[in-house]
Amino acid sequence: MDWRDEGALLAVRPHGETAAIVEIFTAEHGRHAGVVRGGTSRKMTPILQPGTQLSVEWRARLEEHLGAFRVEPVKSRASATMGERRALYGLGAACALLSFALPEREPHPGLYGATQHLLDAMGHDPRWPELYLLWERALLEELGFALDLGTCAVTGSEEDLAYVSPKSGRAVSRAGAGIWADRLLPLPGLLRGEPATGLDDVLAGLRTTGFFLENWLAPALGDHPLPGARARFVALLEREEQG
Template structure:
């Protein structure tokens, strides 16, 4: 038998037979791991198994490569904290959906795990979380091997006046370096460079940029599956 215990965030729940469910949990030490929860549709367990919930989980299987079974204990619910905040709830759903979409199974990503947990805990607690979410999408791209370089201008090497990102290379470009090609580049919002506040328009602009790289780099690498609709729902709410 193979068994382990860890703590993690519940990302997705799927029905399995009449009374059980399969859950996907993102843990610090074991990465994204699926498992069956027997009786997961019961009145006692079902309310605990909400996307975003922090769980203490024990996983067990006869062989490592098998679909194991989970026993779960709640640590804290996040859905309850954001239920009255439509935007924060959309943020939680987008985070869970993107992680379930992007992460390879059974591969630890401890840094991304910590960033994800921190972001989830911000939801509903502060109005500043959309900027943290935008930075988290950049971190997700980085962790999946598609990181952007926003440190200096790809054309001139300058570190000041960075205003764009090249859609081809994912590198920053200054206003001077862009020249006549500016209209073919993606705007780089100053808030991602730590400059000034993060007004709504900059957040939306930043999400258009990260969305471009999610669609053109991450999606093809995962077999051209479409991005989860939950991300678009969040973008649409932020646009209102």
């Protein structure tokens, strides 16, 4: 069995004395793991960094085997993220969530394209935190936990939508929320495709997507806690907003 593909490196862990097991989010084969011989060598260590775009060849005797990768670098994203702490943390959060949430060997072409767009924007486009929030919403949708933010769950109105129900994932207007507003999650316009007003919009949206990642997605995957990398990224943005 063998195939060729391209993708972004998500995670690396040592295997034996000199090899490494890597996880790559590929265009046609989804999240796929394999062994890289010599993966911990001085030559390979700078290449095998989270976010690096790789051309890969996977081979195994049987399809169900772990198999081995031959990898060639296509694009390094290290220089863009190493120069900006925010981008470094965001890259770590995105890669960790993909490794955590995606089923193995299942293609997700739409999410793959969104991920490529996000990773390429980090460190280059100052609006990339907005893209990250929309990417988290896309991740939820891709895995079967879409938020319905088009109309109010109570009144059916499309106007003045300000909240999200933590029970249904549906939008709620200010009028529909009434005295229950403090029990609902925030719905910044950014989550509905409107321009962001600032970092506070991003943080409000991350509070909402974070709730559904933690309370809908994680339990469906065995109730494992979300990767700590996401919490560290959000905490960094909160410190920036405060200071």
